[in-house]
Amino acid sequence: MSKRKPYIRKLETNWWLKTGFYTRYMLREGSCIFITLYSLILTWGIFNLSQGESSFNMWLDTLQNPFFIILHLIVLIFALYHSITWFALAPKAIALWVKGTRIEDxxxxxxxxxxFAIVTVLCLLIITL
Structure with missing residues (x-):
């Protein structure tokens, strides 16, 4: 074992706020907390649906609380941000070539x-039928 003292770089807790790239990255990764919370709320709804109509209606009434409405808006914003950044990454993951020419990003x-739009419309049509 070496007697030398190892170099430990000091890192401030707000290091990610100093560069726009890291800030956007941390917001994208931090959005998973809200997406997970939303998934748990939907799971709670499915559980209540399995318990009967009155239980499910109570769950729907609970979701009309201003807290849940604000939470849904926050989750929507993060989900849209996540989708936009995901689609922007697609050309980096997929290099498509047609007849020796790379397709533009x-x-x-x-x-x-x-x-995404087609799948969304199809899902809405399935739900309304």
Whole structure:
């Protein structure tokens, strides 16, 4: 074992606020807390649905509390931010070549948004039928 003292770099707790890239990254990764909370709320709703109509209606009444409405808005913002950043990463993960020419990043991103819109509309149609 060495008798030398190891170098320990001091890192401030707000290091991620000093650079825009790291701030956006930490917001994206921190959004998982709200997304997880939303998943638990939906799981709670499924459980209440299995308990009967009155239990499910009480759950729906609980969701009309201003706290839950604000929470849903926060989760929506984080989910949209997460989706936007995810689609922006797609060209870095997928290098598509057609006849020796690389497809532009904007085309890949636009295709992802179009697929997202189509799937969303299909889900809404299934739900309303």
């Amino acid at each position: 904007s085309v890949i991103i636009a295709t992802h948004y179009a697929a």
